[in-house]
Amino acid sequence: xxxxxxxxxxxxxxxxxxxxxxxxxxxxxxxxxxxxxxxxxxxxxxxxxxxxxxxxxxxxxxxxxxxxxxxxxxxxxxxxxxxxxxxxxxxxxxxxxxxxxxxxxxxxxxxxxxxxxxxxxxxxxxxxxxxxxxxxxxxxxxxxxxxxxxxxxxxxxxxxxxxxxxxxxxxxxxxxxxxxxxxxxxxxxxxxxxxxxxxxxxxxxxxxxxxxxxxxxxxxxxxxxxxxxxxxxxxxxxxxxxxxxxxxxxxxxxxxxxxxxxxxxxxxxxxxxxxxxxxxxxxxxxxxxxxxxxxxxxxxxxxxxxxxxxxxxxxxxxxxxxxxxxxxxxxxxxxxxxxxxxxxxxxxxxxxxxxxxxxxxxxxxxxxxxxxxxxxxxxxxxxxxxxxxxxxxxxxxxxxxxxxxxxxxxx
Amino acid sequence: xxxxxxxxxxxxxxxxxxxxxxxxxxxxxxxxxxxxxxxxxxxxxxxxxxxxxxxxxxxxxxxxxxxxxxxxxxxxxxxxxxxxxxxxxxxxxxxxxxxxxxxxxxxxxxxxxxxxxxxxxxxxxxxxxxxxxxxxxxxxxxxxxxxxxxxxxxxxxxxxxxxxxxxxxx
Numbered sequence: 001x002x003x004x005x006x007x008x009x010x011x012x013x014x015x016x017x018x019x020x021x022x023x024x025x026x027x028x029x030x031x032x033x034x035x036x037x038x039x040x041x042x043x044x045x046x047x048x049x050x051x052x053x054x055x056x057x058x059x060x061x062x063x064x065x066x067x068x069x070x071x072x073x074x075x076x077x078x079x080x081x082x083x084x085x086x087x088x089x090x091x092x093x094x095x096x097x098x099x100x101x102x103x104x105x106x107x108x109x110x111x112x113x114x115x116x117x118x119x120x121x122x123x124x125x126x127x128x129x130x131x132x133x134x135x136x137x138x139x140x141x142x143x144x145x146x147x148x149x150x151x152x153x154x155x156x157x158x159x160x161x162x163x164x165x166x167x168x169x170x171x172x173x174x175x176x177x178x179x180x181x182x183x184x185x186x187x188x189x190x191x192x193x194x195x196x197x198x199x200x201x202x203x204x205x206x207x208x209x210x211x212x213x214x215x216x217x218x219x220x221x222x223x224x225x226x227x228x229x230x231x232x233x234x235x236x237x238x239x240x241x242x243x244x245x246x247x248x249x250x251x252x253x254x255x256x257x258x259x260x261x262x263x264x265x266x267x268x269x270x271x272x273x274x275x276x277x278x279x280x281x282x283x284x285x286x287x288x289x290x291x292x293x294x295x296x297x298x299x300x301x302x303x304x305x306x307x308x309x310x311x312x313x314x315x316x317x318x319x320x321x322x323x324x325x326x327x328x329x330x331x332x333x334x335x336x337x338x339x340x341x342x343x344x345x346x347x348x349x350x351x352x353x354x355x356x357x358x359x360x361x362x363x364x365x366x367x368x369x370x371x372x373x374x375x376x377x378x379x380x381x382x383x384x385x386x387x388x389x390x391x392x393x394x395x396x397x398x399x400x401x402x403x404x405x406x407x408x409x410x411x
Numbered sequence: 412x413x414x415x416x417x418x419x420x421x422x423x424x425x426x427x428x429x430x431x432x433x434x435x436x437x438x439x440x441x442x443x444x445x446x447x448x449x450x451x452x453x454x455x456x457x458x459x460x461x462x463x464x465x466x467x468x469x470x471x472x473x474x475x476x477x478x479x480x481x482x483x484x485x486x487x488x489x490x491x492x493x494x495x496x497x498x499x500x501x502x503x504x505x506x507x508x509x510x511x512x513x514x515x516x517x518x519x520x521x522x523x524x525x526x527x528x529x530x531x532x533x534x535x536x537x538x539x540x541x542x543x544x545x546x547x548x549x550x551x552x553x554x555x556x557x558x559x560x561x562x563x564x565x566x567x568x569x570x571x572x573x574x575x576x577x578x579x580x581x
Contacts, residue, residue, distance in 0.1 A: 061550035066566075068535075069559060073566055104441060231496075234471055234524030245496075252499055343440040345492060345501065347472075358473060358492070371475040373492075381527050410550060 025049055029392070033062050037396045039136060040406035042380075044395075051391045056384045060377075064410040071370040075335025076102050077176055077311070079370070084170035086374060087408040090129035090351035091171045092121045092161065097348035100255055101357040102176045105344045108308045113301040114178040115257035119294045120191070121164065121173060122256070122348075123287040127198075128157045129351030130238070130280040130287075133403040137277055138209055140400050141218045146208045153201050156194050163187040177312035178304030195292060206281055219274040223386040223398025230271060233382040236375050237353025239402055242279045243271030249349040256348075260297075261290045273394075273401040310337050335365050352376055352403055376408040415465045417500045419444040425466060430456060445503040453491075453506045454516035460493055460502070461521060468493040468502055471518075474528035476536035478561045486510035487538055491518075508538065517543040535560035 032043040041062040047054040067082050074082070083094035096118050103110060131154050135147040158168040163186040165173040174180070209215045225235070230243040240247055248265045250258040266282035268275025304312050309328050318325035331337055341363040347356035356373030379402065387395040415421065419439050426446065427434050433456060435447045448456055460468040472492035479486055485507030494501050508515055517540035518525045529540040530549040537558035540546055548555065557564060 061552075064550040066559065069566060229523075231470060232523045234522070247496055252496075343443075343445065343503075345441075345443055345473075345503070354472070356473060356492075358475060358490070360477060369475075369477045371473065373473045377527060377531075378524055381524060 026054065031392075031395075033059070037140065037399075039400060040404065040409075042404070042406060042409065044383075046392070046395070048392065051393075053387050053390055053392065053395055055388060056395075058380065058383065060380070061410050063406050067411045068370055068372065071367055073366055075337070075365050076339065076367070077332065078335065079367070080174075080176075081170070081172045083372075084172055085407050086372060086411065087129070087351055087355070087376070087405045088169060089132050089403075089405055090125040091169065092125040092173045093129075093348060093350050094355065095171060095173050096122055096256070097346065097350070097355050098357055099174055099176050100348065101344055101346040101359055102311075102339075103305070103308075104346050105342055105359060105361060106176075106308060106311060106339055108177050108305040108311070110178065110256075110305050111301045111303070112257065112299045113303055114305070116294045116298050117179060117183065117303065118174070118256045119258065119261070120291050120298075121161070123291045123294075124157050124160060124194075126287045126349075126351055127284050128154050129403075130284050133351075133400065134209075134277055134280050134284075135205070136400045137219070137273065137397060138215075140396050141215055143208065143215070146205050149201065150205050153194075153198055156190065156198070160187060160190045160194060163190055175304065175312060177308050178302070180304075180313070182303045191291075191295065195288070195295070199288065202284060210278065210281060216274060218393075219277060219397060219401070220272060221270070222273040222394040223390060223401065224270050224272040225382060225386050226271060229385070230379075230382070234378040235353070235382065236379070237350065238279045238283060239271075239276055239379055240353065241266065242268035242275035244269055249347050249354050253347070255346070261293050263287075263290050273397045276401040337365065338363055339365075347373065350375060352405065352408065353379065372411060374408045374411055376402075376404050377411070380404050380409060417495075417498050422466065422500065422502065426456070426460075429459065429463075443501050443503050445505055447505050447507070450506045450508055450515055453489075453504065454518060454521075456504065457491060457493065457518050458521050466495065466500075467497060468495045468500065470494040470496050471522040471524055471528075472501070474525060474532055476532045476538055476560065478536060480562050482507070484509050487513045487536055489515055489532065489538055513538045514541055515539070516541050517546075519543055534558070537561070 026047055026049050029046045029048050031046055032038045033041045043059040044056050046056040070082060071079050080095050080098055083098045084091040086094045131150045135150045138146040161171050162168050163184055165171050225243055227243045227245050230240050231245060236247065244267050246265045246267050251265060263286040266279050268279050313332055314325035314328055319329045339361050342361055344359045345356060347354045353375030354373060355375060358371040359367050360369040362368040387398055422444060423437055430452060433448050433452050437444060437446045460466055472494050475490045477488040477490060487510055488505050488507045491504040492501060506515060515538060517529055527549060529543055530546060532538050533540060533546055534548045534551050535558055
């Protein structure tokens with residue numbers, strides 16, 4: 001087998017670096033892997049003529065952690081922490097996407113209250129994700145104060161997550177079947193305070209950038225991509241919508257009762273950095289609308305699915321006093337629960353696009369095969385085409401506005 | 412658009428009318444139709460699905476590999492998910508290749524976004540995509556001499572002999 005590969009593996013041609021450097025007018029610029037402007041570990045080797053990029057080559061995989069292989073050895077509830085580390089700017093969406101995939105496989109009946117609770121958490125994390133992306137675009141154009149300002153608000157979102165699950169960044173939030181506990185009083189207080197104060201802070205941030213002449217001049221026509229090309233590349237999420245295609249998994253295949261909420265899907269025209277920025281800004285407002293609707297109409301009822309005792313940990317008192325609960329507790333903790341045989345594809349609208357889970361189960365305690373559809377990995381391919389002919393500063397902005405998250409890129 | 416009604420039956424019928432003998436088997440699992448097709452015709456099928464004005468399954472969602480060591484002669488599977496963004500219909504296409512000669516046609520010239528997905532599948536399963544412009548490893552290091560997602564490779568370093576499986580519950 002090793003012979004088979006030897007001929008096939010083409011190493012990227014890095015040796016050309018030294019030869020052509022400053023030979024004539026064309027220079028080779030090694031941008032990354034650890035560079036302050038890449039906001040993550042990925043390398044771009046660019047051929048530049050002065051400030052113009054002629055071509056570029058990407059190297060990815062610096063933080064590859066073999067999640068798909070790890071998942072083949074873990075029981076279903078132990079895979080949730082792996083998904084945290086995909087897009088770590090919006091871990092709860094990944095967690096809940098995975099939980100919903102398993103629930104689809106095992107046929108759990110999810111109460112309406114759980115759906116609404118999930119929607120609140122997922123939209124909060126979408127806001128956090130988009131805030132990071134948009135404020136970093138501000139940083140890359142030279143406006144550092146906006147970044148500091150909204151990061152304070154992002155902290156408050158993390159405080160809310162902390163009230164729900166005890167963790168902030170890698171949340172491992174929720175359980176297969178619902179939540180481990182109902183929303184606490186601290187959660188309600190913090191969410192109410194956030195909903196009251198955030199819009200004002202956000203609009204102030206918006207007024208700093210969105211109609212700012214310098215900002216518009218910097219971001220207009222930086223890294224544009226047309227709708228047709230974006231679709232061929234497999235773009236999804238805000239980056240596709242900025243190109244003018246209104247594909248949103250929340251509207252197309254509503255999961256977790258998204259059909260109950262009223263929201264619009266903003267689209268851009270040219271698919272450039274400014275459009276991506278504006279689409280994300282508007283999505284933050286729409287997320288706030290959804291949270292307000294979900295919180296106002298939060299139904300009464302159970303915070304976990306009742307029909308899957310073999311997957312949802314029983315309450316502690318029952319474990320000590322009831323035989324079945326003790327058995328279920330033991331089996332769940334040891335991961336000895338067989339699951340149905342089948343093949344599931346479930347996708348959610350992640351911070352960066354369609355986050356899919358393709359799960360093949362052979363009935364054993366672990367997945368036979370689990371593949372993540374990682375939106376970053378798929379749309380980052382389009383990056384060289386978007387920056388060819390642009391300047392280096394525009395390439396930096398394009399990279400930030402695509403919101404490539406290294407954890408999701410490399411899995 | 413035509414008045415074609417999307418259902419698993421109608422889609423299956425339309426595909427099997429167009430390509431005779433293409434579909435080896437079909438299965439509906441959790442509301443997505445999976446068709447197993449002949450390896451030699453995968454390229455034409457995906458191209459036709461994209462160009463056909465009725466089905467118009469023109470968005471490539473995912474390409475992935477899967478390994479069934481017991482499935483002699485067709486150990487390695489390649490799974491394509493395609494999606495019609497107008498009809499909101501998803502279709503899963505799967506084809507199997509033998510592990511000694513795992514070659515399938517690349518679809519990069521149909522979907523430019525297939526490039527990295529095929530490289531990833533090559534990287535982890537060793538499936539070769541004929542006609543791929545730059546088929547090399549993408550996430551793993553270049554001098555790796557095995558394909559880590561195949562079932563014979565365990566999570567730990569396979570060359571270690573100091574670990575006894577009995578102490579790890581295996």
